[in-house]
Structure formats: C-alpha cells, structure tokens
Amino acid sequence: MKISKQVAKAYYTDAINRGICSSDKAVVFYSKDALDHQLNILKNTFPEQTMHAIAIKTCNHPKVLKHIVERGFGLEAASFEEVLLAKEAGIANDKIVFDSPVKTRNEILQCHNDFPGILLNANALEELSRYPENFNGRIGLRINPLVNNSGGAFFNVATANSKFGVPITKRQDIIDHCLQYESISCLHFHIGSNLTDLSPNIEAISKVATLAFEINTKRREKGISNQIATLDIGGGIEFDQERMEAFVKSLVQIPNIQEFKLITEYGNFIHKQNSFVVSHVEYVISNAADLAETVFIHVGADLFVRKVYSDLDIEYPCTVLHATPSASPRKEKSYNIVGPLCFAGDVLMRDIKLTEIEEGDKLFLYNTGANTLSMWSGHCSRTIPEFVFC
Numbered sequence: 365m366k367i368s369k370q371v372a373k374a375y376y377t378d379a380i381n382r383g384i385c386s387s388d389k390a391v392v393f394y395s396k397d398a399l400d401h402q403l404n405i406l407k408n409t410f411p412e413q414t415m416h417a418i419a420i421k422t423c424n425h426p427k428v429l430k431h432i433v434e435r436g437f438g439l440e441a442a443s444f445e446e447v448l449l450a451k452e453a454g455i456a457n458d459k460i461v462f463d464s465p466v467k468t469r470n471e472i473l474q475c476h477n478d479f480p481g482i483l484l485n486a487n488a489l490e491e492l493s494r495y496p497e498n499f500n501g502r503i504g505l506r507i508n509p510l511v512n513n514s515g516g517a518f519f520n521v522a523t524a525n526s527k528f529g530v531p532i533t534k535r536q537d538i539i540d541h542c543l544q545y546e547s548i549s550c551l552h553f554h555i556g557s558n559l560t561d562l563s564p565n566i567e568a569i570s571k572v573a574t575l576a577f578e579i580n581t582k583r584r585e586k587g588i589s590n591q592i593a594t595l596d597i598g599g600g601i602e603f604d605q606e607r608m609e610a611f612v613k614s615l616v617q618i619p620n621i622q623e624f625k626l627i628t629e630y631g632n633f634i635h636k637q638n639s640f641v642v643s644h645v646e647y648v649i650s651n652a653a654d655l656a657e658t659v660f661i662h663v664g665a666d667l668f669v670r671k672v673y674s675d676l677d678i679e680y681p682c683t684v685l686h687a688t689p690s691a692s693p694r695k696e697k698s699y700n701i702v703g704p705l706c707f708a709g710d711v712l713m714r715d716i717k718l719t720e721i722e723e724g725d726k727l728f729l730y731n732t733g734a735n736t737l738s739m740w741s742g743h744c745s746r747t748i749p750e751f752v753f754c
C-alpha cells in the first residue's frame with residue numbers, strides 16, 4: 365500500500381502535535397496500517413495452512429517485529445542474533461525459521477537446548493553432521509534449484525557456484541543424506557531478491573516439490589516413516605497484490621503441491637512501501653550558477669546503504685514540505701540531495717527537480733521500509749534516526 369504525500373504529511377503533523385517526534389535531524393515513520401495491509405495480502409492469498417515467516421533482515425525494528433508476531437505471523441532469522449530478536453518480540457519457537465549459512469556448532473546447540481520446535485534450514489550437506497541426535501527442533505535442507513532469474517548479479521543466489529544451498533544437480537547426494545538424516549522434514553529454497561518475473565519461482569517450486577516427492581517415496585521404500593512435509597519457498601518477490609495473486613494461482617496448480625505445508629519468507633514485499641523518512645534540510649548551497657544546488661539532509665549512505673554503495677537502481681521518491689508559505693507559486697529547480705557523511709560519494713540523488721528548497725524545509729523520502737534501518741552503517745558515528753511506529 366503506497367503512502368501518499370497527504371497521508372505522510374498527516375502522520376508527520378500528528379507526531380509533531382503529540383510531541384512524539386522531537387529530532388531536529390531525521391525521523392523514520394513506519395505505518396502500522398500499511399504493514400497490516402501487506403500481511404493481510406499474504407494471509408488471504410496463500411493456502412490457509414501456510415506459515416509466513418517475515419524476513420527480519422529487511423526490517424528489524426523491535427516494534428515492527430512485535431506487531432508481526434502479535435498478528436500471528438512467523439519470523440525468518442538470518443543470524444542467531446535475529447533468532448534472539450524474534451524471541452524478544454515474543455514469538456513461539458515453532459514460528460521461527462533460522463536460515464544463516466554459517467551457523468556455528470554452538471548456535472545449533474543453543475537452539476537444541478533453548479528453542480525446542482524451531483526450524484533450522486541447513487545451508488549445506490556439511491552442516492547436517494553438526495546437529496545433535498534427537499535434535500529438539502526441526503531440520504530443513506536448503507536446495508539451490510538452479511533456475512535463471514531476473515534478480516541480477518547482486519541478488520541472484522541460484523547460480524551454479526552460489527554459496528546458498530545444495531545444487532539440485534547433486535540429487536543422489538541429497539537423497540542419500542535425507543535417508544541418513546531421517547529427521548529432515550523440510551526442503552527450502554530462495555532464489556534471490558528483486559524478482560520481476562514470477563516464472564522462475566514457479567519452476568523452482570516444481571523442481572523442489574518433485575525432489576521432496578522422490579525423497580518421500582524412497583523413504584517409504586526403506587520403511588522410514590518420517591516425511592518431507594514442508595516446503596519453504598523463501599521470498600524474493602516484489603509484487604503488487606494482483607501479481608501476488610497470479611503467482612499463488614500458478615503455485616497451487618503445481619503437481620503434488622497440496623501434499624506439503626508451505627512456508628514463505630517475504631521481506632521487501634511486506635516492508636518496502638510502509639515507511640517514509642522526514643529529514644530537516646540543514647543547508648542549501650550554490651557552488652556556481654550553472655550547477656545544481658546542493659541540499660544537505662541528515663540521512664545518506666548510513667541509511668541508504670544499498671543505494672549509495674552500489675549501482676543498483678533504487679528509487680526513493682521525494683517531496684518537500686516548505687517551512688514557510690509562499691505568496692506566489694514556487695519554481696522548480698535542479699538539486700543534488702546529499703547526506704551528512706564525510707566522503708564525496710554520500711550523494712542520494714543527482715540533478716532531481718523539486719520545488720525551490722530552503723533551509724528549514726523538510727524533505728520527505730518514500731518507500732524506505734526495506735533494507736534501510738536494518739542496514740544502518742554507523743559511519744561517522746552518527747545517531748540512528750528516531751523511529752515512529754504510527
């Protein structure tokens with residue numbers, strides 16, 4: 365659900381009037397209604413038994429996590445630290461999915477001792493021997509289904525030499541391990557983020573479901589009663605409601621899919637549009653009449669790590685809230701929007717057209733809910749922005 369300029373202004377004005385936002389630098393707003401809207405799409409679109417474990421790495425603010433847990437959703441942890449964040453949010457162990465590719469022996473043991481019922485997806489066959497016998501949680505195995513996808517070099521993790529998952533070409537090895545480690549009850553995959561085309565995900569689900577079916581048949585033949593009962597299909601899809609519905613329509617038609625309980629791990633889809641940032645405009649500087657003016661705000665490469673440190677095309681639309689009214693219509697001008705950090709590359713936007721900006725105005729940046737605050741860099745030791753969950 366997109367947050368409009370009017371709605372953002374209303375949230376901001378309300379927070380100021382109620383005295384819950386006092387920073388003279390930058391404030392991150394996160395809308396509970398927008399979060400509920402996205403969560404409801406998942407709940408109403410997927411088969412009823414699906415467990416949606418929302419990716420903590422995408423937005424790890426404790427208030428947001430607590431709300432997700434209170435709504436009955438699960439959480440996906442990419443590190444042991446995120447398992448602890450999930451616990452602090454009040455979640456039941458059986459709604460945590462722990463996916464780190466570098467779980468230590470000690471972390472696995474702590475899950476065994478302290479979090480009975482938790483699901484750990486092993487990233488490699490080599491990880492399986494680290495689990496105690498009669499492991500107290502559930503064990504999944506991450507498969508790399510080797511499908512082409514549109515995620516690009518930065519996000520595509522389904523490549524031949526990916527660090528994630530066991531390549532599906534090691535089929536016999538996977539089957540042998542699933543016969544040896546009878547308690548493996550889930551197959552997991554995640555092919556990458558920023559996907560614009562849903563067909564590789566459908567292809568991946570088909571491949572992994574067929575593999576799970578084959579493992580179950582082989583287990584039955586060997587008198588092993590444990591089955592692969594769950595498919596964890598990861599996240600990676602950044603769709604609107606209609607395309608998510610189309611995706612699920614294709615998903616439920618995959619042969620044998622009804623035999624498995626599904627888990628999803630969406631991040632971007634849930635969080636991206638729920639948040640906006642308001643920064644005080646500290647200075648507006650003109651270096652030469654023929655150059656764009658420079659607008660200094662209080663967030664840059666510290667909050668927008670992916671945008672500033674990569675050549676990914678990430679857009680954060682922005683608008684200006686002027687501090688003083690103007691009698692005549694304001695002109696549009698070209699601006700470079702720069703952050704507060706001490707290096708030349710700390711530029712958020714170049715040559716963008718905005719209505720004339722002055723010191724003391726507020727710059728609103730939208731669609732800032734995913735992979736921003738959770739990636740806060742701490743460069744120049746600046747304080748993390750105030751957070752309003754509204």
Ligand SMILES: Cc1ncc(COP(=O)(O)O)c(C=O)c1O
Nearest residue numbers: 419554557599600629630631632
């Ligand atoms: C294993 C796993 N699950 C889920 C996600 C969330 O992906 P997205 O935010 O693209 O939905 C990621 C992202 O990196 C991931 O690595």
